Amino acid sequence: MQLIFSPASPFVRKVRVTLIETNQADDVELVRVATTALNTAPEAAAANPLGKIPALVRPDGPAIYDSRVICRYLTARAGADLYPEDRLWDVLTLEATGDGILESAVSMVYEKRLRPAEMVFDEWIDSQWGKVSGALDVLNTRWMSHLYGPFDMGQIAIGCALGYLDFRHDERDWRYGRDALAAWHKAFSERKSIMETIPTD
Numbered sequence: 770m771q772l773i774f775s776p777a778s779p780f781v782r783k784v785r786v787t788l789i790e791t792n793q794a795d796d797v798e799l800v801r802v803a804t805t806a807l808n809t810a811p812e813a814a815a816a817n818p819l820g821k822i823p824a825l826v827r828p829d830g831p832a833i834y835d836s837r838v839i840c841r842y843l844t845a846r847a848g849a850d851l852y853p854e855d856r857l858w859d860v861l862t863l864e865a866t867g868d869g870i871l872e873s874a875v876s877m878v879y880e881k882r883l884r885p886a887e888m889v890f891d892e893w894i895d896s897q898w899g900k901v902s903g904a905l906d907v908l909n910t911r912w913m914s915h916l917y918g919p920f921d922m923g924q925i926a927i928g929c930a931l932g933y934l935d936f937r938h939d940e941r942d943w944r945y946g947r948d949a950l951a952a953w954h955k956a957f958s959e960r961k962s963i964m965e966t967i968p969t970d
Contacts, residue, residue, distance in 0.1 A: 791847035863923025
């Protein structure tokens with residue numbers, strides 16, 4: 770199999786963490802691409818008609834894409850328990866929360882990097898951060914028992930989301946007023962899979 774990837778992508782990081790946690794990293798060749806919303810890499814377009822990464826090219830079927838689909842596939846392939854049936858809806862909700870944080874956080878980066886400076890919409894950026902902030906508050910108050918529970922995909926998604934906030938939005942100090950979430954992330958960041966997938970440009 771081949772994973773179309775960029776080391777800066779937090780959605781790719783979810784997949785790479787899943788590969789490591791399910792002992793499948795050696796089954797996948799990493800194909801690094803340079804791609805943006807305005808300039809799609811041909812490898813990404815060939816694997817995913819939307820031109821987005823990650824995409825997983827399989828020898829026995831069509832390429833699959835979207836980090837949630839790939840992570841679910843890899844979990845099933847390994848016979849792992851990252852989506853336990855007895856907690857499935859909580860896990861899926863946490864994964865969706867992590868992905869939602871990332872969607873807002875990535876769009877903030879695009880707004881400044883891809884739009885001409887005179888056209889950057891600061892109010893829109895602030896609105897996106899408001900969505901991130903609201904999600905972080907709920908994680909800090911409502912989801913800590915789950916985050917400290919048995920390891921699952923929800924934790925991977927949240928861990929990668931918080932890591933991306935450190936990577937691209939460190940100046941906003943997401944930890945302020947969220948001591949419980951910050952403490953969890955500090956411990957989570959010591960996992961081998963997280964340490965081996967720290968994002969880079």
